[in-house]
Amino acid sequence: MEIVRSQRKPADAAVAPALSLYRSAPALEVRLEDFELFAIDRLRGTIKTPAFPISRVFLVLQGISDGLSRGKKPDEMEKLVSELWRAHMRHQDPSEEMNKDIISHFVLRLVYCRTEDLRKWFLSMETFLFRYRFRLESPESQRLLMSEFQLPYKAISHAEFETVKDKLNQVARSTGPSSNAETLFFKVPFEEVPELVAGRRVFMLKGFAYVAMNQVVSLVATQFRSNLSKALVLTNRKWTSTIRDKEKNRLTPIVEALSTGYLGPDYSQPKEFSEISLKDIDQLASSSFPLCMRHLFDKLRENHHLKHGGRMQLGLFLKAVGLKLEDALAFWKSEFSQKVGAERFDKEYSYSIRHNYGKEGKRTDYTPYACHKIISSTPSVGDHHGCPYRHFSEENLRAALGKMGVGGRSLDDILDKVRSRHYQVACTLTFEAVHAASCDSGINHPNQYFEASQKTLQTTRQATS
Amino acid sequence: MDTNENCLQYPNQPEIFGCCDRILVRREHSSLVSHSSVPFKKGKGEHRNLRLLPTLRLYPRIMTKEETSAERDDMQIDERDLEHPQVSTIPRGFSADYLKLYYGKLFPHADIYRWLSYGNDGKHPACDHSYFGRREFSFTLENDIYIRFQSFNNAVDMENSIREKCPYKIDIGPVYSVDPAKRHAYAQSGNNVFAPVERELIFDIDMSDYDDVRYCCSGADVCLNCWPLMTISMKVLDTALRDDFGFNHILWVYSGRRGVHCWVCDGRARRLSNEQRAAIADYFRVYKGGENNVKKVNLTGPVLHPFLARSYTDVLKGFFEGKLLASQNLFASIERFQKILEIIPDESIASELLDKWQGNRRSSISKEDVNVVRWEQLKHVLQSGKQKAQGLRRCVEEIIFTYTYPRLDMEVSKHMNHLLKAPFCVHPKTALFLILDPITVAIIQYLLLEELNMSGMRSESEDEWERTSLGKSIKFFRSSFLSPLLKSCKEEMESLYNSKVKQSKNALNW
Numbered sequence: 001m002e003i004v005r006s007q008r009k010p011a012d013a014a015v016a017p018a019l020s021l022y023r024s025a026p027a028l029e030v031r032l033e034d035f036e037l038f039a040i041d042r043l044r045g046t047i048k049t050p051a052f053p054i055s056r057v058f059l060v061l062q063g064i065s066d067g068l069s070r071g072k073k074p075d076e077m078e079k080l081v082s083e084l085w086r087a088h089m090r091h092q093d094p095s096e097e098m099n100k101d102i103i104s105h106f107v108l109r110l111v112y113c114r115t116e117d118l119r120k121w122f123l124s125m126e127t128f129l130f131r132y133r134f135r136l137e138s139p140e141s142q143r144l145l146m147s148e149f150q151l152p153y154k155a156i157s158h159a160e161f162e163t164v165k166d167k168l169n170q171v172a173r174s175t176g177p178s179s180n181a182e183t184l185f186f187k188v189p190f191e192e193v194p195e196l197v198a199g200r201r202v203f204m205l206k207g208f209a210y211v212a213m214n215q216v217v218s219l220v221a222t223q224f225r226s227n228l229s230k231a232l233v234l235t236n237r238k239w240t241s242t243i244r245d246k247e248k249n250r251l252t253p254i255v256e257a258l259s260t261g262y263l264g265p266d267y268s269q270p271k272e273f274s275e276i277s278l279k280d281i282d283q284l285a286s287s288s289f290p291l292c293m294r295h296l297f298d299k300l301r302e303n304h305h306l307k308h309g310g311r312m313q314l315g316l317f318l319k320a321v322g323l324k325l326e327d328a329l330a331f332w333k334s335e336f337s338q339k340v341g342a343e344r345f346d347k348e349y350s351y352s353i354r355h356n357y358g359k360e361g362k363r364t365d366y367t368p369y370a371c372h373k374i375i376s377s378t379p380s381v382g383d384h385h386g387c388p389y390r391h392f393s394e395e396n397l398r399a400a401l402g403k404m405g406v407g408g409r410s411l412d413d414i415l416d417k418v419r420s421r422h423y424q425v426a427c428t429l430t431f432e433a434v435h436a437a438s439c440d441s442g443i444n445h446p447n448q449y450f451e452a453s454q455k456t457l458q459t460t461r462q463a464t465s
Numbered sequence: 466m467d468t469n470e471n472c473l474q475y476p477n478q479p480e481i482f483g484c485c486d487r488i489l490v491r492r493e494h495s496s497l498v499s500h501s502s503v504p505f506k507k508g509k510g511e512h513r514n515l516r517l518l519p520t521l522r523l524y525p526r527i528m529t530k531e532e533t534s535a536e537r538d539d540m541q542i543d544e545r546d547l548e549h550p551q552v553s554t555i556p557r558g559f560s561a562d563y564l565k566l567y568y569g570k571l572f573p574h575a576d577i578y579r580w581l582s583y584g585n586d587g588k589h590p591a592c593d594h595s596y597f598g599r600r601e602f603s604f605t606l607e608n609d610i611y612i613r614f615q616s617f618n619n620a621v622d623m624e625n626s627i628r629e630k631c632p633y634k635i636d637i638g639p640v641y642s643v644d645p646a647k648r649h650a651y652a653q654s655g656n657n658v659f660a661p662v663e664r665e666l667i668f669d670i671d672m673s674d675y676d677d678v679r680y681c682c683s684g685a686d687v688c689l690n691c692w693p694l695m696t697i698s699m700k701v702l703d704t705a706l707r708d709d710f711g712f713n714h715i716l717w718v719y720s721g722r723r724g725v726h727c728w729v730c731d732g733r734a735r736r737l738s739n740e741q742r743a744a745i746a747d748y749f750r751v752y753k754g755g756e757n758n759v760k761k762v763n764l765t766g767p768v769l770h771p772f773l774a775r776s777y778t779d780v781l782k783g784f785f786e787g788k789l790l791a792s793q794n795l796f797a798s799i800e801r802f803q804k805i806l807e808i809i810p811d812e813s814i815a816s817e818l819l820d821k822w823q824g825n826r827r828s829s830i831s832k833e834d835v836n837v838v839r840w841e842q843l844k845h846v847l848q849s850g851k852q853k854a855q856g857l858r859r860c861v862e863e864i865i866f867t868y869t870y871p872r873l874d875m876e877v878s879k880h881m882n883h884l885l886k887a888p889f890c891v892h893p894k895t896a897l898f899l900i901l902d903p904i905t906v907a908i909i910q911y912l913l914l915e916e917l918n919m920s921g922m923r924s925e926s927e928d929e930w931e932r933t934s935l936g937k938s939i940k941f942f943r944s945s946f947l948s949p950l951l952k953s954c955k956e957e958m959e960s961l962y963n964s965k966v967k968q969s970k971n972a973l974n975w
Contacts, residue, residue, distance in 0.1 A: 170774070171771065173766065175766060190741075197747075198743065206708070208711070381675075381676075383756060391755055392757040
């Protein structure tokens with residue numbers, strides 16, 4: 001951890017934000033036990049997952065991650081974050097709280113700096129948390145923080161405001177009836193506010209975005225994120241070059257242990273005993289595949305083709321299920337050759353299957369997609385991937401569930417969850433309906449569904465034999 | 466940033482191709498002819514003047530300019546063959562020899578080099594002479610062999626390599642931090658030192674993504690009735706890229722098969738990160754949905770964002786009502802109008818209209834086109850004062866957006882390392898390419914045959930060559946795109962250099 005600047009001393013306690021920018025590592029001594037404890041508290045959440053060791057179960061950041069993937073609405077998320085923070089980070093003494101905040105953040109930087117995936121996840125969650133806490137600050141303290149981030153944007157003049165007033169109004173109204181009339185706007189190069197541009201929440205003119213005061217959070221969050229991103233890369237460099245070795249008997253085992261299990265098993269290594277053979281695959285699809293994979297599988301059998309997104313989602317899933325590379329090639333070939341011919345399959349498609357198994361190119365062994373990734377994908381024309389609970393119309397979803405044998409009361413419950421955007425809960429309910437058994441852990445990953453299904457079926461088989 | 470007066474603003478069309486959209490289409494067993502389509506509003510109700518392009522003839526035989534109808538029938542390449550080319554219809558030796566000639570005499574190596582150097586090929590002290598060498602190219606060779614990470618230090622190296630390898634397709638990738646040929650040396654450190662640093666902002670619109678809303682063609686086929694979907698997409702995007710994002714140097718290219726590519730070449734665009742590219746792509750995204758989602762356009766909110774409103778008023782509405790309704794017969798049969806009715810979230814309204822139209826005999830409808838009549842009825846029902854429900858407020862717009870709004874391939878735009886086919890590439894089997902401005906389109910088929918005939922005459926009369934389609938394309942590329950771009954690059958480079966010099970002078974003064 002490097003020292004960038006000494007910590008800013010708050011001049012006026014009333015105005016000074018309680019929010020740290022984590023610019024510099026604290027010059028504090030931290031006991032080793034507190035090290036792990038603070039980090040765990042910060043990561044705490046409210047989801048029980050028996051698969052994980054108890055000491056690592058509850059995570060604030062995990063809680064946020066979970067809430068987001070369940071499609072919680074913004075006001076629900078705010079409530080959730082506030083509960084999580086209160087439950088795990090609050091301290092009577094505000095300076096103690098500040099300490100815990102800062103220390104735990106830096107500890108987690110060590111934990112999450114080490115791979116691209118870890119960094120990406122940590123960045124997203126910390127930024128989300130930051131945004132939520134920024135909104136709670138007063139306008140003066142927000143402006144103070146803005147200047148901390150060196151955002152030298154001046155508010156637009158009254159004259160300029162008059163010329164674009166109508167368009168600004170139009171944008172405000174287009175984003176929702178609850179937006180209040182704003183009169184303070186900043187003119188900002190669009191590169192600084194990608195989220196606002198992406199959501200069409202700002203008026204755009206000749207490369208500038210007109211950002212309302214209440215959207216300033218986005219500006220600051222982008223800077224926060226970019227600073228943290230750079231810091232994580234530096235931390236990683238330092239970790240691999242000096243710290244890891246030096247701390248091999250002290251911090252290193254804790255740090256490495258802290259990061260496994262928090263994101264859940266990623267199913268990148270199929271278990272030894274779970275190899276499946278081609279002749280079983282149809283039967284397995286109808287008994288144990290979650291709806292998203294079942295749909296892709298059926299469409300593949302029907303059309304003898306899938307577009308890229310579908311090939312990735314299904315292909316990686318099958319890999320984790322235990323389909324060996326040779327079998328995978330045979331399977332995809334048997335379907336695709338009916339549409340494009342064997343030769344074209346060999347030429348155009350087999351490469352990417354081998355790529356998925358880490359046999360080509362930079363030889364990364366790609367990990368199968370977890371639910372949150374599938375839910376946030378963007379299927380387009382001709383695509384069948386994505387999460388059916390999110391991406392299907394109600395009618396199509398009804399039909400698809402019917403094909404799985406789900407009906408009646410169960411179906412209604414599931415559709416209810418879908419309407420309130422609890423997609424993973426809907427999938428869990430589907431599991432329960434299909435297997436006539438409960439699923440305590442909640443579905444986070446298609447391969448988790450598959451394994452749970454196989455386990456349940458095996459238990460049933462044993463019970464009846 | 467003020468608009469560069471030399472830059473291409475689509476209302477001020479260069480003379481070469483005339484204005485408004487022109488489409489040269491190969492009708493079955495006939496030669497290429499030019500057609501006009503309905504002029505579009507320029508925003509203030511003006512209609513552009515239509516100008517005719519000369520008719521192009523197909524030359525089915527090598528080396529002869531005459532054509533007989535028998536020969537013509539033999540040598541037509543069916544559009545369907547684009548998917549499954551049958552080698553038997555193309556004379557052997559055609560591909561390799563003509564490619565060689567094409568790359569030897571016609572392919573504009575120097576212009577491509579000048580373009581992609583962005584001014585760094587000059588003598589100015591601020592020029593970065595490593596710049597061009599850090600650009601990745603990829604070649605697809607005969608027998609579909611694909612080679613990546615090709616790079617060249619200068620125009621001569623590039624030309625020699627292309628002429629030697631005769632690629633069927635050339636793709637352009639990003640500019641990397643180091644020469645791609647040296648990438649392995651940097652990959653070991655694991656710090657991502659080999660990474661893209663510049664890349665044009667690109668868009669890809671593919672006609673086959675519109676298969677669910679066009680009934681005239683599907684897949685790789687394109688015709689007079691559905692091609693306008695491309696031109697209006699270009700209009701919508703081009704306007705937004707200039708007016709909303711402030712970009713000036715935009716190149717639109719026919720992708721050689723069934724769609725268009727857009728290259729935004731401003732320095733500011735080239736330096737965008739992946740996240741910023743994704744943001745722009747999302748700004749443009751309206752149509753959402755895979756195969757299983759019925760309602761693919763959702764326009765929530767009491768009013769539209771100014772970008773969508775402008776696109777709707779200036780381009781989409783007029784096109785839908787004035788052209789698409791009739792040319793695609795959107796209401797003429799039950800399957801077709803069912804598709805539109807599915808977009809209406811209110812069951813009772815949808816079934817009311819369904820009953821009304823199912824019961825209607827063609828003869829009982831007045832002389833007016835059935836599509837127009839039914840569309841008016843639908844609008845009347847949805848927009849009448851009775852409809853206060855949220856979901857219905859924007860339904861008419863949603864329908865129009867569903868059928869006409871541009872459908873982008875998001876993945877192409879989001880990543881800096883995405884490779885895209887180079888302009889002026891000619892595939893010997895299809896032999897189709899064109900350069901176009903947002904309004905005008907010219908498709909040249911059997912380019913090699915015609916142009917090679919012409920190029921033989923080049924030394925005798927420069928005029929003749931320039932009046933060929935390739936000549937025009939290159940001239941257009943140079944005057945409307947390349948010159949303004951390079952001028953702007955030079956200015957940018959000079960001002961940056963001057964300010965650096967000034968800074969160091971000030972430092973010395975201490």
